Amino acid sequence: MSWLVTGGAGYIGAHVVRALAAAGIAPVVLDDLSSGQASFVPADVPLVEGSILDRELVERTLREHNVEGVIHVAGFKYAGVSVQRPLHTYAQNVEGTRIILEAMEAADVYRIVFSSSAAVYGTPDVEQVTEHTPKRPASPYGESKLIGEWLLRDQGVATADTDRPLRHTSLRYFNxxxxxxxxxxxxxxxxxxxxxxxxxxxxxxxxxxxxxxxxxxxxxxxxYVHVGDIAAAHVAAAQRLTAGEPIEPAYNLGxxxxxxxxxxxxxxxxxxxxxxxxxxxxxxxxxxxxxxxxxxxxxxxxxxxxxxxxxxxxxxxxxxxxxxx
Incomplete structure (x- = not known):
């Protein structure tokens, strides 16, 4: 069994891949290399080059690599640029997440860790953000991440009474x-x-x-949080999902x-x-x-x-x- 890391050839995703391997979990990478680099993926880790918007490819990757869970890191991550490119941002971050969830359901994969963002909070009027701070995203990027969390929530509700209810969590962080x-x-x-x-x-x-x-x-x-700590948290979330332990819908990594x-x-x-x-x-x-x-x-x-x-x-x-x- 393995875990799929979307965007696993990127800066954060590549660290998640290494943290999975160090924990004894076999990683598989799906990345279109639009911002990631193939050289960031270890030679012994399968790299599937392609887009998360390719529904057939995502499902085939899940099946062929016997994937038991997904760590979804891929996305368009530039908040400022998203204001000029809202349609591109929504296509990559909202439609991409929807397609991943659809492919997971078809392939009977029901665990996902979503790499969200503290951008869902926008400009909060509190000095320290908690998970319950109101969500007021100030950019299409922040909005797209919040919608991604909603997609996970709604799919979790929709599958709650099935044999394979979606188990999920979202991780929010800043820099x-x-x-x-x-x-x-x-x-x-x-x-x-x-x-x-x-x-x-x-x-x-x-x-x-x-x-x-x-x-x-x-x-x-x-x-400012170290990428090694961020990667470790993603792996810990994946392990908690696998173990069937209780998990919150979202966590701040602050x-x-x-x-x-x-x-x-x-x-x-x-x-x-x-x-x-x-x-x-x-x-x-x-x-x-x-x-x-x-x-x-x-x-x-x-x-x-x-x-x-x-x-x-x-x-x-x-x-x-x-x-x-």
Whole structure:
């Protein structure tokens, strides 16, 4: 038996694949390589190249690889870009999730861990988000993730009285950083860590977008969580589903206190050895002062913990990026 990881050739998905293998669970990857890289998939892990929108391919992959559960990481993950490309975002994230659930039902696969997002909360008016914080997504991306959670919920209700009720959970998180394998690094042009790394490698000075927020040092405070911890939580959720243990419909994978952008910049200079003073640019429209999430529920059920300091987050990410050349 194996677990299918959609988007398993991407930054987060590739770490999930490695965490599954380390736990003795055979992973299979389905990825269209639109943003993932085949080189991120270990040589001994089956890689099926194709789209989650290909219903026949998804079902065939589930059957041929004797899949017992799905960790659904694939999706269009750029919140800002989703405003300009809402139809593409909904096709990939909503229709893609619907097709996966349909193929799972046909192939008699009834366990799924959904890689959701803290973007479902939008800009909450609380300092610490819990699973019960109102959902007010502020972008098509956040909306698409929330709809994905609804799809899982509704399919769970629809199959509740059958021999194979859908067992599911959704994991919500903010900024994923670092690396747990030097051969896998974040390639996104929209995330803070790779933006800073690329600037430093090119000899440019990184920029902070606004330093007059209502926070201790004037810069935004966010959750930054290590990709190795995120991957471990996905595997723990899969194991809980397999064991038939009680599981919540959703968990926040949060730090509880967060880090400011200036703290990240200070760690960047400290760890990389590249001295710099960030340029202060204008605020980005709609950026809230502080958003962090409580991880208490995930700690209770999934063993969630923040195992990496900010310096370790930077160091592992920097080493992986530099090893890529």
């Amino acid at each position: 994923v950083v670092g690396s747990a394998d030097p051969s896998v690094y974040d390639v996104s042009p929209h995330n803070l860590f790779p933006i800073v790394f690329e600037a430093l490698l090119a000899g440019r000075t990184p920029q902070i977008n606004g330093d007059d927020y209502d926070t201790p040092d004037g810069t935004n405070v966010r959750d 730090s509880g206190d967060g880090l400011s952008v200036r703290q990240i910049m200070d760690a960047m200079a400290r760890v990389t050895g590249v001295e710099f003073t960030p340029v202060i640019g204008p605020r980005r429209p709609g950026d809230p002062d502080r958003i962090v999430a409580s991880g208490e529920l995930a700690a209770r059920d999934l063993g969630w913990t923040m195992r990496y300091t900010v310096d370790e987050m930077v160091r592992t990410g920097w080493e992986a990026r530099r090893s890529a050349g």
